[in-house]
Amino acid sequence: MAAPNIKDIEKTKAIEIRQHNAITTARYEMSACEMDIVFYLLSLLKKEDQKGKMYQVRVKDLQEVTGREWNYNQFIDATSALRSREYIIENDKRLLQVGLLASAEYIKGEGLIELEISEKVRPYLIDIKNNFTSFRLQAAFSLSSKYAKRIYQIASQWKDIGESKIFTLHDFKVMLMLKDPKGKEPEQYTKVSMLQKFVLDTAVNQINKHTDLQISYSLIKKGRSYQSIRFYVNTQVPEQLPIPFEQPLEEGRLQTARQILDSLGITDGKLIGEILSKKDLVDKLFKFNYDLKTGRTKANKNPAGLLLTILGIR
Numbered sequence: 001m002a003a004p005n006i007k008d009i010e011k012t013k014a015i016e017i018r019q020h021n022a023i024t025t026a027r028y029e030m031s032a033c034e035m036d037i038v039f040y041l042l043s044l045l046k047k048e049d050q051k052g053k054m055y056q057v058r059v060k061d062l063q064e065v066t067g068r069e070w071n072y073n074q075f076i077d078a079t080s081a082l083r084s085r086e087y088i089i090e091n092d093k094r095l096l097q098v099g100l101l102a103s104a105e106y107i108k109g110e111g112l113i114e115l116e117i118s119e120k121v122r123p124y125l126i127d128i129k130n131n132f133t134s135f136r137l138q139a140a141f142s143l144s145s146k147y148a149k150r151i152y153q154i155a156s157q158w159k160d161i162g163e164s165k166i167f168t169l170h171d172f173k174v175m176l177m178l179k180d181p182k183g184k185e186p187e188q189y190t191k192v193s194m195l196q197k198f199v200l201d202t203a204v205n206q207i208n209k210h211t212d213l214q215i216s217y218s219l220i221k222k223g224r225s226y227q228s229i230r231f232y233v234n235t236q237v238p239e240q241l242p243i244p245f246e247q248p249l250e251e252g253r254l255q256t257a258r259q260i261l262d263s264l265g266i267t268d269g270k271l272i273g274e275i276l277s278k279k280d281l282v283d284k285l286f287k288f289n290y291d292l293k294t295g296r297t298k299a300n301k302n303p304a305g306l307l308l309t310i311l312g313i314r
Contacts, residue, residue, distance in 0.1 A: 030141040032240050033070050033078040036062060038100070039137070039243035041115060042129050043252060051119060059111040065243055065253045067260070067286030075113065079104035089124055096120060134242040135212040142210040148203035150176050155207065155215050155233045164231040166220065169195075172229050192219065192226045200229075212238050237263035239293065257282050260289045264304040274313060281311050 030038070040062050044055045063069055070078075082101045089096040102116040117125065128137065139152045154175070158164040169192075173179035176199065178188040189195040200217060208214050214236045220228040237259050244252040254276055261272055275281045288307050291297035299306040 029144050031078060031081070032068070033074045034082055035138060035141050035240070035242065036066050036068065036070070037075075037078055037082065037113075037115075038141075039134060039245050040065065040249075041117075042125065042245035043243055043247075043249050045117075045125055045129060047126050049122075051122075052116070054114045054116055057113045057115060059113070061249070064283070064286065065249055065256070066241070067256070067289045068240075069290060076106075079113065079115070087121065089121070129245060133246060134244045135238075137245075138238070138240075138242040139207075139211045143203075143206050145199075145202050145206055147176055147199045148206040151200075151203040151215075151231075152207050152211060152213065155213055155231050158231065159213060159233045159235055162233060164233065166228045166230045168228050169226065208236075210238060210240075212236060253282070257285055260285060264307060266304050266307075271308075271313070275311065281313075284311055 037057065040057055041055055059070070059075070079101065083099055083104055085099065087098055087100060089098060098121050099118050100121055102118045104116070105114045106112070107114065136156070140149060143149045143152060154164065167175075170179065173187070174181050178199070180187070189199060204215055204217065212235055214234045216232045218230050218232070219226045220230065222228070241256050241259055244255050247255065257276055258272065261275065266272065275285060285307065288297065288310055292299060292303060297306070
């Protein structure tokens with residue numbers, strides 16, 4: 001089975017979908033709580049798991065891994081959405097409509113949720129785990145613009161270089177399914193100003209807000225008209241760090257802790273090692289990060305200094 005590609009339900013036959021399988025999200029995007037549950041579930045999922053296996057999610061463990069807190073009603077809403085949202089899985093011969101979860105059962109008083117995966121979606125989830133990174137999956141879940149999803153894929157190929165090659169606007173619009181290379185369908189957004197407003201600027205804003213990339217673009221003139229485009233790409237720590245489901249949970253938690261420290265500008269290897277070597281310090285780091293993101297802690301001038309003071313290592 002080929003690796004699936006994730007797109008929104010408004011898709012036409014985009015380039016990646018032509019390969020083989022595609023999982024298509026529904027008409028609305030996942031909430032942050034839903035994404036945490038899905039990423040945690042993927043970290044538990046193994047190829048050798050038996051059919052019908054129930055996956056136990058301990059709320060405390062989930063919060064420790066992510067550094068985020070969710071209340072009971074948020075969990076209820078999230079699992080309800082994951083159970084009812086429809087996904088489209090398509091290849092050349094079949095189109096399957098399916099939900100991600102068959103059931104979600106809450107064990108009251110124990111902070112435990114038992115999740116049952118829809119059996120027909122299991123092999124595709126295994127493929128996702130094997131072929132996607134957590135950041136790529138987060139982007140697919142959090143970008144509502146279908147053009148933002150595609151531009152994110154393009155930009156990801158150039159993140160280690162810092163800038164993309166120069167694309168002609170013709171080629172770029174063909175890549176986004178805005179122009180039929182054979183000329184049989186009418187071209188969309190023929191005015192560059194409309195292309196900027198409804199495609200480029202929307203995509204840049206969403207990618208910069210929700211993903212691990214910070215991008216911009218420049219339009220290049222030939223004569224009096226714009227003929228080409230180039231993207232500039234840098235990496236960043238997104239506002240919500242996804243659980244790295246590619247790794248065991250504890251390793252994933254430490255990786256997330258490293259990313260938080262990096263986002264705060266703490267890069268000294270000895271200092272990082274001291275923090276990551278002690279569970280209580282890592283716990284305090286996640287709590288500080290959560291409080292900082294939610295406004296419970298105010299540290300506009302020097303959040304790194306405040307953190308080190310809280311950790312007692314300054």
